[in-house]
Each structure stands twice: as C-alpha cells, then as structure tokens.
Amino acid sequence: MKHVSMLKRALLLLALGLGVGATPVLAQEAPTPEYIMWTLNNLWIMLSGALVFIMHLGFATLESGLTQSKNTVNILFKNAMIICIGVLTYALIGFNLMYPGDFNGFLSFAAVPGFISIDPSDAEAVAASLTPAYNEGYTWYTDFFFQAMFAATAATIVSGAVAGRIKLSSFLVFATLFVSLSYPITGAWKWGGGWLDGLGFYDFAGSTLVHSVGGWGALVLAAMLGPRLGKYGKDGSVNVIPASNLPLAAIGVFLLWFGWFGFNGGSVLSADAATVSLVLVTTSMAAAAGGLTTGIVSWLRDTKPDLSMALNGILAGLVGITAGADQMMVWEAVVIGMVAGVLVYFSVIFVDQKLKIDDPVGAISVHLVCGIWGTLAVGIFGQLAGLPQLGYQLVGILAIGAFTVIFCLLVGFLVKATMGLRVDAHEETIGLDVGEHGMHAYPDFLISGNGVLESESEKVLAGA
C-alpha cells in the first residue's frame, strides 16, 4: 500500500515476463480503450463477487433467525464452513468441472488440482492468467472469484431446510460433494457450454442452475431426515415452531437483496451498463412485487400479516426474476415477482401441511418452487418468450432436477448408511448447539420454554 510501490511492481511484473501488455497503465504510453474496458469489466465483476459473498452472511442470519435459539451456533458454524469449503473445493475441482472448455485446455478435470498449481516460475502460465488476453474480457482470477462465491450458495440453500436435526459431520460431507460435484456438473450443461446450452435453454443467473439445484437438495434431504421432533403430532396436527430472532431474519433478507445486485448484475459478465442497469431494475421490481404480494396475501388469508412470509416473498421475487433478469421489461419483472409472491405463500403451506416435509426456513418453496417458476417465465415473458423456449426451459428444469435428485439420494443414502444422517432424539431436544458444539448461542440470556432442557443441557456441557 506504499505510494511509490507501483513502479516497483511494474518492474517486478516485467521481470516476470508479464510485460507492458499486461499492465499498460504502468507504462509511459496511454492505456488503450480495450484495456480500459477490460479494467472496467473486471472491476464490476469483482465488486459483484464481493456482493455475492455477503449473501452468505444473509443466509447465515436468515437461517439462524428463522430457527430455534438452541440450534443457532450449529447453523452459524455450518454456514461459515460452507463458504470455506465451497471456495476451496471450487478451486480444486468445481471451476474446472463447470467450465471445461476455458483456458485453452490449460486446466481440465484430469489436471486437478489445476487452478491452484500454477508454477510461479512459469512466467507464461502466470501471464496467461493475468493479462487481458484471457478470452472473456476479464482475468481468470476475477472469473474464479465470482464463480466460487456463486457455487457455495447452492449448498447453503440446503442448510436451512435441514436445520435442527442433521448431524454436523454428515451435512458437511454432503455439502462438500454437492458443491464440488453436483452443482458444477449441471452448471456445465448450460454455463459451461454443454448440451442444455446447445438446446437453447436459458438461465441468466441461475433460477435453475443455482436456486432450484439448492432447492432439490433441500427437498431430498429434508424428506430423508423427517421432521423435527414435535413438528407433527400423532393426530396429524401441524405445530408451529417459532422463529427465534426476527431481526436476524430481516437482516438476512435485506442482505440477500443487496447481494443479489451482484448475483444478477454481475451475471452480465461485463460492465455493459445498458444491460446491468436493466438487470438491477428488474431485480428490484421483482423483489418489491414479491414482498408486497406475499404481505397482502398473508394479510388477507391469515387476518394478520406474517413477517416471515413477507420476507420470503421478497426472496421469492428475487429467485423468480433470476433466470430472465436481462430479458424482461419492467412490468414483466413486476408480474413475475407477483406470481412468485403468491406461489411462495401457498407452497410454504402445502409443503408444511400437505406434504408434511419440515422445512424450517421455507427453502423448498423459495428456491425450488420459485426457481422453477422463474425458469418457466423466460418462456412466457420477455424477449425469448414462445412455445419452443418454454419447451427448452422445461427440459432444463427436468434434466437438472433429475440429476440433482438422483445425486442427492445417492449421497444421502450413502451418508446415512455410513455415518448416519440425524442426531439422536436427546441431542435434538437439548439442541444441536450443545450437542454438536458444546456451547450456547446466547448464554447470558434466559431462554423460555425449556427450563427442564436448560438444566439438562448444562449437564451435557459440564460433561463435555
């Protein structure tokens, strides 16, 4: 950060063989317009990557806000580990799996760990990763940074649906395989230039490739795990297990909306302001329409408007617009958001009361149902609308859904058979914070409702 270090760095880069071409700004000659646009593209995509990163904090706070206080440490630990594991495995495997054709064969799945093993003394290899010569108008590092932040979101989506009962070790094994294999394989079908891309399937920023992939994982695992104890009575009654900290949940949704500006805006993959600004507007309009619609529907049907529902309505709108954020006019974004807002409301109730799948945060309804809706919407609204496109969208939804469900079932059963999926009833009752981590999230606070459990959990803590 020293002020005069630029010249020194320029000399260093020269010594490395990167030359003037790599960093023309350092040379005497004026930067070319191409170089400047390349800088701008990088800047926007890097900033978008940072915004997508903050979505992980959004998910962490949303999930710990919407679940019980006795499972909060566990959720925070899971979400902190997912971003760590996600970034590391994406460098090791995922990035290569998902974009096999990039980098002129420099990296391939066979050459694992590829990305992390550039020989620093191989000036040409280093230069290839840094110069404007990289084929997409930004550096390889910028590309990885943005894509890696994306990748980890798919696994995080699952985390909320299985909260309060999944074994920590089992979840982390599942999440690692999910983010390093399942997500990049189906991702490659479209974004890696694979067969779905060839077919004409369109998914701008991942209603299907990210959100419904995460949603399918949430559905399979939540179904395999069964509901939390006490969620469904033997008489068929459905009990509400209340969210423990609604300000945390609200912080989560606002941060997710904020991060979505990078998730969708950065998916333009350039600083092309015409498209990026359109995308920011359609994203915001759909979020707003989703939140307002769910708020109104909840008000009309429940007599009192439910905050968690309205917050999920905002997320529903965001997931819904994601597949076609660059294709829609403003009014179409509003309609897509409104439909998503209605869908999420009824889906949450349907999953909870009819399917009796216990999804503490509504991940299945938000990410799977609205992810499917958003993907179909590309065939109904916007510049690509038409029956053939609707067909392609359906094929993409089904193919990616089928692969993801099979993958999750296989891994789920394998993990269940070897490690077990679910904590025992005693641990679930005292909470996973004490059971898996030996700590309380809010030890200074008196927690209601579980006076007996408190003393029980103290015994476990003392023995730990």
Added chain:
Amino acid sequence: MKHVSMLKRALLLLALGLGVGATPVLAQEAPTPEYIMWTLNNLWIMLSGALVFIMHLGFATLESGLTQSKNTVNILFKNAMIICIGVLTYALIGFNLMYPGDFNGFLSFAAVPGFISIDPSDAEAVAASLTPAYNEGYTWYTDFFFQAMFAATAATIVSGAVAGRIKLSSFLVFATLFVSLSYPITGAWKWGGGWLDGLGFYDFAGSTLVHSVGGWGALVLAAMLGPRLGKYGKDGSVNVIPASNLPLAAIGVFLLWFGWFGFNGGSVLSADAATVSLVLVTTSMAAAAGGLTTGIVSWLRDTKPDLSMALNGILAGLVGITAGADQMMVWEAVVIGMVAGVLVYFSVIFVDQKLKIDDPVGAISVHLVCGIWGTLAVGIFGQLAGLPQLGYQLVGILAIGAFTVIFCLLVGFLVKATMGLRVDAHEETIGLDVGEHGMHAYPDFLISGNGVLESESEKVLAGA
C-alpha cells in the same frame, strides 16, 4: 452468466434495433472515450444505488434497536414494506412526477404507468432507455434505480417516530401517499428543475428534499398520534422507555454511514472523481465530528456518555453535511458536523421534555432539525456562502416544509377519520407484534418487565 453469451446477446440486441451504437464494446471497433465515461458514470451511480438500498436495512435495525422488543416485528414489517411500496410506486408515479422534463416527454404523469409500460416490441422506445443517448450520461434504468432507492428513505424516516402506537394499515396508506406524491412533488421543485431550482436554492443530496421532508412527516404524525402510553405521567413527569437492543441500533448507524457514501457520493450523478472523493471526505468528517461532539456533550451534561445520543450524533452530522457535501472544505464539514452534534443533543431533550412529542428514535431531531441546519449551512459555509444564498435556502426550507406539513396534516386527518390512526390501549400494551402480526420477535427469550403482559399476549396469540 454463461461465458459465451455475450456474442449471443449482442445479436439479440442487434435484432432489437439497439445496434452497435448502444453497446460498442460488443463490436469489433474500439469503444470510444465517451462510451467508456458513460459506462463509468453508470457503474458509480448503480453502486451508489445499492449503497442507498442498504440504508433501508440501517433504518430497520436502528428503529427496532431503539424501540421496545414487543414492537420489533411491526417495525421490521413496516420497513420491509416501505422499500417494496416505495420502489413500485416510484416507477408508477413518483419518478415521472419528480423529473417531469426528462425523457423528452416520453413519460408524464398523464401517461401513468409510463415507466413500467414500455412496449417490448417497440425497439426504439427500448433503445431510448438503454443507449448512451439518454441525456444525463447514464441510462434511464440507472437513474430510476438510484432515485427509487432515495425516494423510499423519506417514508422510512417517519416510521421510527410513530413506532409503538400507529396502526399498521394506516401507516402503510400514509407512507404510500407520502412517497408517491408528497416527496416527488417537492423534489421536483428543485431536482426536477422547478421553481426553487430557478430561484437558486441549493440542496446537493437532500438535507431538505429528503431528510427534513421525512422529518416534517415524523413531526406531524408523532404529534397527531400522541405519546406512547406511560411516556408522560399525569404529574408532568417524563419517563424513559429504554431501547431494547443496542447492538441492533449500532448496526443501523454504521450501515447508514456506509450507505451515505452512496447517498451523497452518488448524488454527484457522475463518476467525476474530483467531486466524488471530496464528497466522501466531507461526509465522513461531518459524521465523525457529529458523533464525537454529541458524545462529549452527553458526557459533560449527563455525567455518563449515552450511546444512543452518540449514535444519533453521527446521523446528525451526516444529515447536516448532505445539502452541501460537494461545496465544503474539510474544516467546514467538521464545523457543520459539530454544530449538528450539539443541535441534535439539545433538540432530542427539547422535543422530549418541552414539546412532549414522543419520538422513540429521535427522528425529528436528526432529520428535521439537522436537515434544516444543513440546508442553511450552504448559505453560511462553502463556495455558495452569502446572504442571498442564505435567503434562497430559507425560502426552500419554508416552502417545502409548508407543503409537507399541509400534505401530512391532510392525509393524517383523512386517515384518522376513515381508518383511525392509533391502535387501542390494550393492543399497545401487549405490543404491536402480537396485536398487528400475531407473533413475537424473540419468542425463545424471556422478556422482563411484562410478566403479566406476556400471559395476556399469549392469550391473544392463542385466539389469533
């Protein structure tokens, strides 16, 4: 987000008639310097819009932190809905009302819903909204995105002052009218090129146009509603109703400062780095001076320094510098912040103890009093200082204040007469979370002080 989608999109855009001119980066020929600067302007203003968005999270956490835990869900719901309603109505009405002369008459109030109804098959209309041809050096979408995020803040300011006693439905009706009519009409007087602009009134980023407008709304509604039960004794005593969650309040103030970099920095309306960097520095210096000054004043007068006061001091400095952030030297920003820091301290006490208007978060003192101060400061300090300018500033403050007060009184009385403004005493006592939403913000936590109310609120919940 597919890597090779850029070419495809270029073809699509070409098919739409947007042509090479709209997105020269996609063409073979080099981007022009004008195109690049246009891209940079868009980028900065879009990022600023995202930063202004996060201020809504700042307000939500600040307000829920500074009020009672029994009203937290209600505050979060209000603030989530305001941003949704604000964005939607600004597209429908506000944007056209506020900037009537833009877009060569393409949009007008008569042509509602204008902005959201561009015919996607009308290539020329679409192109007009996306190309660099748009008159201000950025796209129409960028402009809307930034302005819409601004608009909703005015209504959010009111929310804090009326917390704990206003009917949810009545507030939402008021906020909708406020953000879609009152704010853009007075905004048009200056930023829309109206009569105050012609006069010479100066308000860089909205000390008056945003903050004191919100502050007047806060004053009128808080006065109409009357104080929370128990706030003022029959013997004239003034009771403190303590803030329930000070970490939330601190999160709010830090996020507001962060978002203010976009609020003021983006108001340069270009990426002109000379002005933007000056603005970021004046903004930070005023915030720091405000916070430190209020902290010291509170320490000297209350013997112990009050955290809420110091946090409001930071906001006071921010509001104070907003009208002239691009006009001040650094030392002037410090002085403006210090004066704001003193003003907010004594104003909070005056409003609370002399006027006996119950403003749970200090919105009137922060946004109205310091908004007026900041607007006047443009006539006292900086490049525009002088008696005539001070006169213009006074005219602007009075005119916008008069309009806003009359508007709020009219709407307030109309809502009061038809829907009622205030919840009943029983609901207020058990809290608006249970009363308006049928839920608790922190159901796992034992809440002190209202053991009786707890069981009462449980009864309401059970019946809900």
Added chain:
Amino acid sequence: MKHVSMLKRALLLLALGLGVGATPVLAQEAPTPEYIMWTLNNLWIMLSGALVFIMHLGFATLESGLTQSKNTVNILFKNAMIICIGVLTYALIGFNLMYPGDFNGFLSFAAVPGFISIDPSDAEAVAASLTPAYNEGYTWYTDFFFQAMFAATAATIVSGAVAGRIKLSSFLVFATLFVSLSYPITGAWKWGGGWLDGLGFYDFAGSTLVHSVGGWGALVLAAMLGPRLGKYGKDGSVNVIPASNLPLAAIGVFLLWFGWFGFNGGSVLSADAATVSLVLVTTSMAAAAGGLTTGIVSWLRDTKPDLSMALNGILAGLVGITAGADQMMVWEAVVIGMVAGVLVYFSVIFVDQKLKIDDPVGAISVHLVCGIWGTLAVGIFGQLAGLPQLGYQLVGILAIGAFTVIFCLLVGFLVKATMGLRVDAHEETIGLDVGEHGMHAYPDFLISGNGVLESESEKVLAGA
C-alpha cells in the same frame, strides 16, 4: 442531485480556476485515456475505503458478540468513538505524519492542521488537491479517505482485548494517541517511504503495519490491566467467560471478510485489474483455508468444533495473507491460511492458559501472532521469497514491534498514573454498561447468572 447540475458545477469549477484539465468529461472534448484511468483508480480506491469502513462495524459486532452482555454498550460506544476520533485525528496529524513526502511539501507536521485548512479562496491549492496532477493517480481526498479508514482499525484491534475492565476515558485517551501518533510513525517507516522501505521490508496491506501494531497494543494493555475478575482462580484454574451473542460475532467475521476485499484489494492503490483480482482470490483462499483448518483442529482436539475458534480461524487467514496478498500464487495463499489457522488455535490456548493474559476476543492471537506469521511468509513464499527478504521482514517486525511496545508502555503507564486504567471491582461486577454509561444493552431481556447483580445494577441506574 439535480439532473442539470453538471453544467452548473462545471462553470463553478471553472470559476475556481480548476479548468478543463481537472474535469475534462464536462468539456466538449473527449476525455483522455489518462483521465479515464485516473477516474477508475479513484473509483476503486474510494469503494475500497467504503469497504474498510464497514470493517469497523465488523469489529464492533465481533467484540460485542464475544464478550459479556453487561459490557456491550461500552464496546459499541468505544468502537463508534474510535472511528470518529480516528478519522478526525488522521486529518489533523496522522496523514501528514505517515506520508510526509507527499504533496510536495504542501502539508507537513509543522503545518498542522494542514489537511483541513486549505483556503477555499486559494484556487490553486484547491485545484492541487483535486486534479489528476496529484502524483499517485488519484485525488488527495481519495487517498485520505482510504488511509483514514485504515488508521482507525489499529486502535479498534486493541479495544477487544481490553474489554470488560478498562476505564472508558482512559481507553479513549490511549486510542487517540495510538491512532494519531504510534500508528502513523511506524507506518511512515514503510508506506511513507522511510527506512524500512529503503531496506527492502515488504508489507503489502499491513500484516505488520496495521495488524501486529494493533496486536502489540492489545498485548501490552491486556497485560497491564490484568484479567477480568473471575477469569483465573486462585488455585490456578482457568475459567471460560462465555461469549454472549454468537450471531453478532458471526456477523462481525463475515463483515470483516467482506471489508477485507477493500483492505487488501484497495491496497493495490490502483484499479490494475490483474493485481486486484489476484489479491481478491488470495485473500479469499487464505480466509477459507484458515477457517476450515481451525475448525478441523478444534474438532480433533476439543472433540466438538468450537464456533468462536473457527471464526477466529477465518480472521487468522485474512491477517496472514495481508502482508503478501499480491505476491502469492493461489496454493501459497492456501498454505499461509492453513498455517495461520493452526497458529491461532494454539496461540489462543497458550495466551489464555500459559501466559494467563486475558484477551476476551483473541485479538493477540489473531492480529499479533498471525500478523507476524504473515509478514514472515513474504520471505518464505511468493515472488520475493529468499533468505535476505526473510531478514528484512524480521527487522521490520522487530523494529515496529519494539517501537509500538515502548509507545504503549509509556502511554499506558502515564494514563495509569494520572487517570487510572481499570474500573473498580464493583463496577466491573455490575458491568461497564451500567458503570460507564448508565444503561443496559438489552433491557427488555432477562439476563441469566447475575440475578443478584441485576438488582445491584438497578440500584446504580436508579442513582444515576
């Protein structure tokens, strides 16, 4: 924020003598490539400054999450004041002290308050601070904005280690001197072009200049203060004083990671995308490797994985990569992060159980130990690796460490002798929130464990 204000501003600037050269975009002629790159550099560094600002919220939430609820208000107040004091004193003294050679002698320590006293009527002086002529490719204001946000972090690091027992006034006096004298003096040795820079010492973004400087301050003050009451038994037992709010702590670590994109990314001091994108990737990989490693080590050694440890592992990785973030290949960043993750785990235990220095948040282990590690790593890995470099790094670590320790001891003893360093036992027992501020952080919530203290603190509050 008025749409047509650009022309008016252009005229204003012209009147001020800034001329067309300063803001070519406003003129008819096309902006030059040099001007555009200058704009881009400014933009990136300003955004980075905003990201570094948000680290102060990260520290505030991390520290208040990891300590007891009875000291929360005190921590929030300290951290809010540090950023205010830091920004103001950096303008007054620190900036000049740290970069004495800049600005062609326009500013110097002798000319205090220099930076804040530009005569607004001296068009040349104003212009010099705004034009592209400023020697480093960005404006003086941009430079100050970024550097001032940096400066305050060093003092904030100390804050966590002394939580729960230091007198507020004494801490603020210490922090003011630390941020305005100690930090900029040692900073000048390297980043100001001083003797360590001449020697060949390398510290890209401050593993030593910021983090270990803060860490030395934390060590000296925590040792001088002694442990919190009850932390160490007379029988030599070590007691755990649990963190009161782990979601707050997690919010803190995620925000710090987010802000570190600006801390390291902005330290490139230009928008040079090749280096910035590399830095964002090395930063993320080290953070991920640190978090995962500490999580695993904690799991293996404590049988249950500790959330606070894992969170500190992320910070350890971030501190570790900071000195050489622009010098490392991806795999080197991973190794540096892993080593940092192991180091922080054992260091926390060593400091707590062997040295018996009470550091409630682990600041010494995260910032001092990993700061030293990161600085040494520049001599072991990356483009500068080699025995001579390792020697320079060692010299830098020792020299800056010695100065900082001596400074802190001097100021510490001076403050102790005059004002006293530590609150009395009664105040410490009831908590610094009541003792120093007369308020509770969570007054609505029932706090466990200190039923007796509660009533005691109520007495103090009533008397206050």
